Amino acid sequence: MTYIKKPRIDLPGRGRNEIGLTMRDYEGGLSTLCAGCGHDSITAAIVQAFFELSTPPESVIKLSGIGCSSKTPAYFVSGAHGFNSVHGRMPSVATGAMAANRDLVCIAVSGDGDSLSIGFGQFGHVVRRNLNMLYIIENNGVYGLTKGQFSASADPGSKAKKGEVNVMQSIDPVSTAIALGGSFVARGFSGDRAQLVPLIKAGIRHRGCAVLDVISPCVTFNDHEGSTKSYAYTRENYHPAVYTDFVPPAEQIEAEQKDGEATTVTMHDGSRIKLRKADNAYDPSDRSAVMHYLEDRRTKGEVVTGLLYIDEDLPEMHAIAQTEAEPLSGRAFSDLSPGAAALAKLQKGMR
């Protein structure tokens, strides 16, 4: 961590976005994570994504559970709403928040421990429920906050810092989320900002639960030889299957396509995701083919990244529950809680 604050220096020519804010306006407090932590890099990508989307900070809610990853919402968009919940229980709180105010832009940051161990059940159900949120898993394969034990996402055969070998099977959040019926499943790498930022933007604009697994090396406990979540290993085995470009509604898609065929997915708000495939056979809308592809690459030890699966037509929670369009939070309290007499009347109708 650093002891002096990042100084605020207004330089000539500093860019402003459509609502007149600078990138610095989307930053948060001073990070107390280890120097070189992948999480800080993801934080910077989130800052850049919100800046470029010109999202008003007060329209955002950021949520997290417990862990190194779950500290990070404090480090971006300090003007947003926030909730740091109980370990592994962030999806429930997020569900409540979004049920009450469906207009919020919801970003949740969790880790491999928070989501794949203690919060695995909650993770599964929020994906099923297709809650309108961006669910980022900062995945480093270790419990950094408790000094580097293997987490549920540690690959079998990978080594801990002191040399012991992991013998248990790993949980892959990407294939798990696809298997659970997720509508938007992607993987990024904290060391590849160019890919990560469009994935975050697309995830924010996706209507439904966007799961974004980000390999985020732990420099203190999991960046050694024998680790499969280190900077060096990830870069050596890096395999982007799909290159993602995010195009906001107002902009035209450039006509020329450079390499391979590009597929365009139009999102509910009119923005588009342009997918250029590195592997021509890859089809991010074909669920069984994607599952097969991921399994094939996993056995080869490759880290497959990109927007790996997308289904824009799956209904999100409010559509499933057929709630009304106006956010409940906008209603008068007397409407929301009409009193004992109204309750009695309701119950009477059900008898």
Add this chain to the structure above:
Amino acid sequence: MKRTDTSNPDYFHQVVDCQWGCPAHTDVPEYIRLIAQGRFTDAYMVNRESNVFPGILGRVCDRPCEPACRRGRIGQKPVAICRLKRVAADYREDVSDRLPVIPRQKNGKKIALVGAGCASLAVANDLMPLGYECTIFEAQSVPGGLMRYNIPAFRLPVAVLDEEINMILDMGVEIHYDHPITSMKALLDEGYDAVFVGTGAPRGKELNLPGRYDTENIHIGIDWLESVAFGHIEKIGEKVLIIGVGNTAMDCCRTSLRLGAKDVKVMARKPREFFKASDWELEDAEEEKVEIVINRSPKEFVVEDGKLKGMTFEVMEYDIDNGRITDTRITGEEFIPCDDVVLAIGQENAFPWIERDLGIEFNKWEEPAVDETTFESSLKGVFFGGDSAFGPKNIIWAVEHGHQAAISIHLYCNGLDLNDRLPDTLNLGSRKMGMHEWSYSNDFDPAARRIMNHVPLGERFKEITREVELGFDAEQTATEVERCLNCDIQTVFFDNLCIECDACLDICPTDCLTIVPNGEEVDIVASLKAPRLEKDQPLFVSDGLKQTGRVMVKDENFCVHCGLCAERCPTAAWDMQKSILGFPKAKNYVEDDSCQQRKAG
């Protein structure tokens, strides 16, 4: 691109903008840090090593360092470097035991120095500790040259001047006052081993317009200032016109006010953006209610019955495009009444005393042909420095000329090649003290530049020697030192340690770092995180990094040297290291490393 060669001292030197801008390469950030620690005497000595006259320059330096200051590029005013120099001089203790030891045993070489101004004094300062016998010939009865009689005492008190000049004279310099040299030939015949000419630019330019010689009330600026300094002139008329708008003009107008003038106008031919005077000198003059009139070109002195009535000016109009005058028109005439006129339109060097058949070549403007590196004239063993070499510059340039000429004189006296000069040197030393601790104040202080307190206007004109600037007090000093960005604490990159985690890129408050695929300079520049605004600022490019082969690029332009990149780096690929730059002086050419010599150094 190839990896930037940071072992060349010029790379890191250029990052220290103030030191790069200073002709004598004063280690500005180092002495500012010493002031911050209350080590005024040490700060003074750091200054003296480079610029010889810290107390004098702390008041009247032309300050090329300040426009260069990095603070000026991040939307603020530069650090008040010159004022801080004065702080070091004002609060220092006795330095006599820190001055070089002068050997009793001389080396047998005798050097003649013509003129006791800053250039000659700087030469003596460098040569005396090496055992040379220096003899200065001065036309006036006191030493100091223009520092004494062209700069008014209300800007530079005589006591300050005397003290710093005496530090040099007390080294055992032989000085002959009231001894103008009237013949170079005669001087050469006296058998000195080398001659240094430091006679300045003593001739003020004339303005030959009708009426110029019909009255006694038209004065040449620098001659007039000299007469005032020596007490020969004690008053001037009520209405005074100053012609010209350089720093001498500013001294003339302010001096006039102190001699009884009530209405002083400075007449400028061009608009303000073309003024030669330093901004701060203009401000000080305007504070004293001097009126600066622009677009007036002198046409005629109006004299009736031998009495000056005023001057006629042509009213000018200019077309200006991009800072350049593209067309000029005269739109009318204006008569401005006055009692006296002071001409301050420039000065030049003049050598009526140098015979033209000695082998010292002059060009068609009667300027001597002087080598820009060695300061030697076309006659072996005769050297020029200060304003006498290349025309009017300023004190700090004269001092640097003196340092260089001293080296040449030393080489010449030892029969060595004058062009065989020692290279500048660079040493880097880490300033890391602990996990998040640096041995410099790395936090960015957004404070604005402190403003110098002045003697109230009412008090100011009572005595011509009353110094106007009061100097910084403790509080001003404490704030101002923290404004220095410590540009000499360099960001040093170790390519092989970087794991490309991006931590430094994200924490950098000015986005000056980028990691990009290597390529041509245009492509790299195009992909920088922040646009490259100053093409002259250094650009650092690393070797290919080990994980991806990309390169780390740093645009030095906006770096505020906060050290956050180094703090955030998990592998210490960035470190904050003080650049200690060495600029050889004459003493560095002496191999003798006896005890005494080390003490002298």
